[in-house]
Amino acid sequence: MKARRTRYEIYWEMLTFCRSPKTFTNIVNRCDLNSKIGQEYIGFLKEKGFLSTIENEGKSLFVATERANDYIAMFTRMYQELFDNSPEFRL
Amino acid sequence: MTTSIVMKLERELRSFFALAIMNIAFGGVAMALGISLGVQNVLAILEARNLLLPQLALTLLGFLAFGVSLRWLITSAEILDGVTDIKDDYERKKTNLVDENLTGLIVRMMAYYRENKSTIQKLTLVSKIAGVCFFINGIVLLINTVTNVMSGASFGYILLLALATVGNFLVSSSGIFIPRFFDRYSSTWEHRLDESSKVERELVEQLEGR
Numbered sequence: 087m088k089a090r091r092t093r094y095e096i097y098w099e100m101l102t103f104c105r106s107p108k109t110f111t112n113i114v115n116r117c118d119l120n121s122k123i124g125q126e127y128i129g130f131l132k133e134k135g136f137l138s139t140i141e142n143e144g145k146s147l148f149v150a151t152e153r154a155n156d157y158i159a160m161f162t163r164m165y166q167e168l169f170d171n172s173p174e175f176r177l
Numbered sequence: 178m179t180t181s182i183v184m185k186l187e188r189e190l191r192s193f194f195a196l197a198i199m200n201i202a203f204g205g206v207a208m209a210l211g212i213s214l215g216v217q218n219v220l221a222i223l224e225a226r227n228l229l230l231p232q233l234a235l236t237l238l239g240f241l242a243f244g245v246s247l248r249w250l251i252t253s254a255e256i257l258d259g260v261t262d263i264k265d266d267y268e269r270k271k272t273n274l275v276d277e278n279l280t281g282l283i284v285r286m287m288a289y290y291r292e293n294k295s296t297i298q299k300l301t302l303v304s305k306i307a308g309v310c311f312f313i314n315g316i317v318l319l320i321n322t323v324t325n326v327m328s329g330a331s332f333g334y335i336l337l338l339a340l341a342t343v344g345n346f347l348v349s350s351s352g353i354f355i356p357r358f359f360d361r362y363s364s365t366w367e368h369r370l371d372e373s374s375k376v377e378r379e380l381v382e383q384l385e386g387r
Binding site for chain 1: 188189196287358383384385386
């Protein structure tokens with residue numbers, strides 16, 4: 087079981103994972119979500135234009151859009167800065 | 178920036194891993210000392226065929242220390258399990274630690290802290306209680322050692338008592354000092370959690386396209 091993550095961390099995880107097309111099952115398994123929550127999060131990202139759907143051999147696949155790159159880049163920069171600018175834990 | 182973050186992440190992971198190992202080791206020693214104190218005093222009461230109050234108090238203290246140390250040990254094992262998973266993940270990715278993997282590790286460490294925050298607080302408390310129990314027992318053993326020296330007991334017996342006293346004080350000090358490192362770990366991550374809530378506001382704006 088994955089530890090407690092915020093909604094924004096899960097969005098980031100989904101979008102980075104969907105850089106190449108993924109099925110719904112792939113996404114919920116990777117992000118360790120139940121289908122209901124998975125549907126809710128994917129629905130939100132689709133609605134906001136961060137994910138789009140493509141059809142491949144009768145399967146619906148989700149893929150991150152150009153717009154998602156901005157979110158991924160911003161999240162990555164902010165979390166790395168947050169970690170880098172905070173005091174360090176050492177024994 | 179990435180290299181400095183990787184170095185920092187590695188040092189933090191190593192420090193926390195070492196802290197978890199230290200905690201397990203002292204938890205194990207504390208548990209052994211607790212059970213030995215309890216059993217020795219039960220045997221003394223059984224031998225005397227009388228309810229000796231100091232021995233009864235030490236028996237209770239020993240079993241209390243045993244129970245608390247057992248909890249200390251189990252909780253430490255849970256903490257170690259989590260940090261080992263993250264450390265292994267880091268080891269697997271470190272040859273190809275691109276931005277995405279590095280951020281993934283930061284997210285994982287943050288989520289791990291959120292998940293284990295209350296466990297770490299409990300661990301801190303339990304360690305302190307165990308430390309106090311062993312400190313009290315150390316004082317009792319010290320008095321006992323001094324009394325035996327004054328009454329001219331054999332050198333071997335005094336040496337054993339002195340060693341037991343030192344052992345108790347060592348476990349006691351670890352029980353009192355280890356939580357200080359956990360407090361330091363918690364304050365580092367609390368600071369990051371506070372900062373992350375500020376970051377979230379900007380992320381919301383990005384998501385909403387404002």
